[in-house]
Amino acid sequence: MSTYRTAPDPNETRMPGGIPFIVGNEAAERFSFYGMKAILAVFLTKHLVGLDGGPDNLSPEETKEAISWFVASAYATPFIGALIADRWWGKYHTILWLSLFYCAGHALMAMVDTPLAEMVRSRYILFAGLALIACGSGAIKPCVTAHVGDQFGPSNKRLLTRVYSWFYFSINIGAVCSQLLTPWLLNDPRFGPAWAFGVPGVLMAVATFMFWLGRHQFVHVPPAGKAFWSETFGADGVRALANLTPLLLFVAMFWSLFDQTASAWVLQADKMDLRVPLLGITMDPSQMQSINGMFVLTLVPLFSLVVYPVVDCFIRVTPLRKIGAGLFIAAGAFAVSALIEGRIDGGETPSIVWQVIAYLFLTAAEVLISITMLEFFYTQAPRRLKSIVMAFCMLSISLGNVFTALVNRFIVREDGTLMLEGASYYWFFVGSMLVVACGYLLWAPFYRGQTYLQGEDEIVADAHG
Numbered sequence: 001m002s003t004y005r006t007a008p009d010p011n012e013t014r015m016p017g018g019i020p021f022i023v024g025n026e027a028a029e030r031f032s033f034y035g036m037k038a039i040l041a042v043f044l045t046k047h048l049v050g051l052d053g054g055p056d057n058l059s060p061e062e063t064k065e066a067i068s069w070f071v072a073s074a075y076a077t078p079f080i081g082a083l084i085a086d087r088w089w090g091k092y093h094t095i096l097w098l099s100l101f102y103c104a105g106h107a108l109m110a111m112v113d114t115p116l117a118e119m120v121r122s123r124y125i126l127f128a129g130l131a132l133i134a135c136g137s138g139a140i141k142p143c144v145t146a147h148v149g150d151q152f153g154p155s156n157k158r159l160l161t162r163v164y165s166w167f168y169f170s171i172n173i174g175a176v177c178s179q180l181l182t183p184w185l186l187n188d189p190r191f192g193p194a195w196a197f198g199v200p201g202v203l204m205a206v207a208t209f210m211f212w213l214g215r216h217q218f219v220h221v222p223p224a225g226k227a228f229w230s231e232t233f234g235a236d237g238v239r240a241l242a243n244l245t246p247l248l249l250f251v252a253m254f255w256s257l258f259d260q261t262a263s264a265w266v267l268q269a270d271k272m273d274l275r276v277p278l279l280g281i282t283m284d285p286s287q288m289q290s291i292n293g294m295f296v297l298t299l300v301p302l303f304s305l306v307v308y309p310v311v312d313c314f315i316r317v318t319p320l321r322k323i324g325a326g327l328f329i330a331a332g333a334f335a336v337s338a339l340i341e342g343r344i345d346g347g348e349t350p351s352i353v354w355q356v357i358a359y360l361f362l363t364a365a366e367v368l369i370s371i372t373m374l375e376f377f378y379t380q381a382p383r384r385l386k387s388i389v390m391a392f393c394m395l396s397i398s399l400g401n402v403f404t405a406l407v408n409r410f411i412v413r414e415d416g417t418l419m420l421e422g423a424s425y426y427w428f429f430v431g432s433m434l435v436v437a438c439g440y441l442l443w444a445p446f447y448r449g450q451t452y453l454q455g456e457d458e459i460v461a462d463a464h465g
Helices: 019-038 040-046 060-074 078-089 091-113 122-150 157-187 193-213 227-232 235-262 264-269 285-312 319-345 353-380 383-410 423-446
Strands: 449-451 460-462
Touching (some): 019 040, 019 091, 019 122, 019 157, 019 285, 040 060, 040 157, 040 264, 040 285, 060 383, 078 091, 078 122, 078 383, 091 193, 122 353, 235 319, 235 353, 264 285, 319 353
């Protein structure tokens, strides 16, 4: 008989005891994911070898397409994990056991620099490892996010917004550390690919162990069992998914732009002056991704403690208004990168400081959109469908990356020339983002939803426009 608690303490007003284990697990897990992802673009374009030992690299367009398909897969598989969690295993056991796929994927990727690569092309080893990571990472993501919310009841629900901000904060601590470390490991001849891909794997094992340690501190909301299907396709479930679908589609374009920091922006940085003025250091193109995490660590408290309270004095700050502002700021970020690429097209070597400015805009958009989406989708999900709805939220990331992959597939003509070259590639995404953002402004005022929290009987009708 299980000794786990199945519902939050209705009288608990403090931070739940399981939160430190979840946040620590997330920091280590995100270290592993972003550390591996940080070096993909450079590895695919410069380090792949064939069975003859010669270069077997991908083109820039093939690289952007491959990374986009990987990210799309990693954020489509959450439905599998959510289904297992909400129907059969519950969130805790789903996270624990599917993390093993994740660890196996990292272990396989570390073998690209071993004798196995002499028998199998390194790209196939890499892609197999990425497939396992996509299954493991994607399947546990909605469960972890929903598991955070499950720890809160009516008496401490006021802390939920703060916890999701710190949850996101922990993601970026892990991301910054790994995005600085793994490119160095890849380029240092003392270490190389085995270490660069292996260290993130070790951190994933640490994350899994840390999560297991918190098992007696967590609230374990039981799965719905057979009732899952009737609840999913019941009136509340269908209504929630239908209400959130337009929002998901609008935000997908943001992710199309954002996730190109791991591909297009890395390749762009490789053509820039990577010396950092005043600091006296030279960045690696892959390490530039860490700028995003550094800005998140600054902007999350700035927005929470300063920006939102000040703006709220003049206009009510709502989730949908945050997201709308973020969509327009994201277009501005890619406009900066388009201007950078225009200078590169003109034969210049612009300073990497310009890309730092683009990261500042893009990170501001991320804080407005991504954190808000996590909390908003959780609160709009019926109680036993939290994981499914969080998986639905992550589908926006998948769809955005599918769009990017298809664009990079179809811009290549049969003769190998490109329909969108140089700066025109970036301006295409700027235009696409602006069109979507304007459409969002027309839709947002008409949104109506309901708020559901664990341990609360009352359902609150919301108008979030």
